[in-house]
Amino acid sequence: MKFFIDTANLNDIKEANDLGILDGVTTNPSLMAKEGITGQQNILDHYVAICNIVDGPVSAEVISTDFEGMVREGEHLATLHKNIVVKIPMIPEGIKAIKYFNAKGIKTNCTLIFSAGQALLAAKAGATYISPFLGRLDDVSTNGLDLIAQIRLIYDNYSFNTQILAASIRHPMHIINCAELGSDVMTGPLSAIKALAKHPLTDLGLQQFLADHAKGNG
Numbered sequence: 001m002k003f004f005i006d007t008a009n010l011n012d013i014k015e016a017n018d019l020g021i022l023d024g025v026t027t028n029p030s031l032m033a034k035e036g037i038t039g040q041q042n043i044l045d046h047y048v049a050i051c052n053i054v055d056g057p058v059s060a061e062v063i064s065t066d067f068e069g070m071v072r073e074g075e076h077l078a079t080l081h082k083n084i085v086v087k088i089p090m091i092p093e094g095i096k097a098i099k100y101f102n103a104k105g106i107k108t109n110c111t112l113i114f115s116a117g118q119a120l121l122a123a124k125a126g127a128t129y130i131s132p133f134l135g136r137l138d139d140v141s142t143n144g145l146d147l148i149a150q151i152r153l154i155y156d157n158y159s160f161n162t163q164i165l166a167a168s169i170r171h172p173m174h175i176i177n178c179a180e181l182g183s184d185v186m187t188g189p190l191s192a193i194k195a196l197a198k199h200p201l202t203d204l205g206l207q208q209f210l211a212d213h214a215k216g217n218g
Contacts, residue, residue, distance in 0.1 A: 001179045004057070004187035006167065008035045010049060012190045017054050019193070024056035026109070026131070026167065026187040028087070029063060044080060051081035059109045059129075061087035062097075070097040078106045085109050085128060090118045095125045102126030109165065119151040123162040129185065134178075135168030144168070145177050152182045172196050 002023040005016045008031040016022045027050070032038075037046050047060045058081070062073040074086035074097065085107040088094040098108050102125065109129040110122035114137060122130045132151060134144025151164055166178040169188025172195040178186050 001183060002056075002185040003193060004059075004165070004185055005190055005193065006031070006169070006187040007189065008032045008037060008046060008050070010053065013050060013053050016190050016193060021193075022054055022056070023185070024058060024083075024187075025050050025054055026059040026087070026165070028061050028111070044077075047077070047084065048080055051083045054083075056083060057085045057107065057109075057129075058083050059085045059087040059111075061111065062089075065089070065091065065093060067093045067096045067100075070094065071100055074101055074106065074108075075104075087111050087131075088127075090114075090122060095121055098122060098125040098127050102128075111167070114147070116147065116150045116154060119147075119162075119164075120154060123155060123158075123160040127162050129163045129165040131165045131167040131187070133168035134166055134174065135170040137168075138170070145174075145181065148178055148181045148183055 003021050004024040004026050005013055005022060006026045008027045013025055032043055037043055051058050060077045062070045064070045064073050070088060077084050077086050086101060087109045088097050090110050090112045098110060101108050107128040109131055110127040111131045113119050113130050113132040119130050132147050134148060137144035148166055163184035165185040165187060166183040167187050169175060169186055169192055172192050175186050175192060
């Protein structure tokens with residue numbers, strides 16, 4: 001499973017990349033705003049800065065909701081860096097845009113997926129990735145992992161090449177569960193990724209090893 005980090009914070013991206021397991025980055029307008037990045041040119045420059053840190057796909061989101069606007073924005077985003085993946089919302093105009101970009105050889109990430117039907121449409125249109133938001137489904141008393149499993153089954157039934165990018169990851173068990181279900185990619189905060197390395201028995205074992213070494217070596 002590929003590991004993406006979902007942030008616009010350059011320090012978090014650098015730290016995740018330094019772990020040696022980072023495969024890509026996802027961002028969105030909310031994450032940009034959280035980092036105080038405003039103004040179209042500043043946002044574009046920030047995408048390039050992210051691409052210069054991690055050698056992998058970097059999802060850059062369009063803000064238009066009409067086909068022509070998405071195409072215009074997406075084509076410009078794709079010129080910024082070879083690693084840019086154009087992030088398109090799951091709406092009818094977005095499906096049209098995904099089909100257009102697929103024909104042009106431009107990679108896309110269909111975002112805001114909340115149903116298997118939406119995932120099926122995106123795959124039919126040729127999306128490179130689809131982003132089902134499992135954490136947000138959990139927030140409304142719906143099991144987001146069930147959606148991941150359903151999409152995996154459908155994609156395997158018809159040999160779709162679209163990759164399942166599990167989004168809205170909230171904690172390390174989301175990552176483990178998505179790996180068990182066969183999600184191609186996960187994207188989440190640095191805290192969830194780092195939490196995979198933690199276990200109390202590891203801490204206790206290391207503490208004991210160091211204590212025993214100290215006793216035997218003065």
